[in-house]
Amino acid sequence: MPQLDLTATSADLTRAVCDIPSVSDDETLLADAIEKAVRASAHLEVLRDGDVIVARTNGGKPQRVVIAGHIDTVPINGNVPTRNIEIDGEPYIWGRGTVDMKSGLAVQLKLAAELSDPRVDITWMWYDHEEVDAARNGLNRLSQSRPDLFAGDFAILGEPSNGAVEGGCNGTMRAVVRTHGVRAHSARAWVGENAIHGAAPVLARLAEYRPREVEVEGLVYREGLNAVRITGGVAGNVIPDLCEVEVNYRFAPNRSVEQAAGHLRTVFEGFEIEITDAAAGARPGLDAPLAQEFLAAVNAVAQPKYGWTDVARFSALGIPAVNYGPGDPLLAHHDEERVPIAQIEAVEKGLRAWLSPS
Template structure:
């Protein structure tokens, strides 16, 4: 079936009627995978989750669109945010879920759309919330955020929208995001910015090139600056973040016998989370040496195409240290950008902690070792029940 058609058959999969949130997280992951929830089509899964969460006594549940927040209110003196998105990319003949042996690793594995990104992480968080919401063993109040439209443009992202409209719902000492991280903590995330750099020249016949002004040559000199740039390795809280500044897309040319009058390229800077966006922009402008977007050098224009702040790891905070201890002390930096950055804007340290290999996200063969799901769940429960 083509992925741009409405997959009505997917709605017949098990789990669309009701969910038992305290089921073991492997079964819960499978049940979530089997509910079709491509971005912009999260109503069914959101309805099922909202109904199940409202059945938990003494829990506040708020819904905005297809984003759900559930909060305990037990005055435990500390609060942890557990966040996961409930949407997926379009199916690729990888529904429903199945459990089998991965031929490459020999491990028992859950196959299916979203098994890595990120219904396994969401299942572990949902299971922990439902299991501990009224348990005497819970040592920290919980806020569970299950949000829509992470896999599409940021303007649709349910977490971003809630952070802007209802920041009061996000008080907490640490936030966990169920991004796949091979069942290890990946703390914080790097920031990113993208500029479109355009060089302008004068078109001419290449046989009389002196009558023109080669825009591609102008741009090439700028690209050499980036090629010669030595990116920094920045240590924060004992983790080393590796920056990178690279041209990633370029285009120019009119004909094979014509001097181009325009050449443009995108340059991407992935920067350590100790830089602000303004600092990262200033550094990029300095490296390129052609002015700024507001005041470009003659013959150039610079447009800011996209920016996103990074997230500090916050490993010096007590709640984060307790999480690291509960997960065996294995912590790595997150080089890519994730939604943990939303929490940094609120002053909340955040980490990525979920099952699955992120390299398998969005693939036809998306799959997650069930052992990793169990590990994330067990370590999360240990953290939340340890003073």
């Protein structure tokens, strides 16, 4: 079994956890290594649920923080093992998972082992299946089977944020807009009705759509509504009787899932629409005292998170949560995924400064 040395630098630990392949559905080897490494710390109570590892301090502190990160990656494409590179004289670690989100995971593992008496009690959560459908998400599963483990006053998710603090997140919704027609031979098209042609107004509405910019608790979230897939057609000589346009709606956290669905039905009024997937966003929650202390400790001004992350799961449980991790989100899932070592070190320094006793 691979070994993890939690006394190594956070950069070296990043390479170690990245070099244990853990594509979704294949996280067990990394979960085993994490469990073995953190069980060596006497100050941590360690629990395991499937491939979710929970390690927590129980120092009787008046406040508790939950710090979480996922251990899986999207599929490897020739970018493991990792390697050290330089770009314009700046050192980076290159390879799958360096951004999303094993550099953040490495920082968390190192601090979990070293902070034996933090200023607040800490629940560390490392979970599987984040990169696939929500029904298999380890954090989602644990929140339903062991909600008691989520007790806390504030939460941090180590998703890549360029070392900045990103509050809350947009919600996300997928829907299918359908147009119907009548099949006919393409040589006698006038006999039928072309469903693909009928989708032209749907695409026109999308092209003309202007997304909102919405201020929520001092952060401005930008929405988005886009076609992400279009399907239709029967054969090369048949007028199609069905066309489906799949759309993705990213909505500000001041809208509920129900309100977002109502907005889509208004936009596509007159067309058949089916909501196929939805996840609520998360308000920033930056007015929480611990959040303010955290921002001050890491010397950060919060920014909005445009994508959806698991901070929404904490928000749904009434726990204010932010994203804070090394790595450029634009390089997540990229074949040239890479993280600046300086960002890894800065995030470790920021978290250590906030969590260490004064």
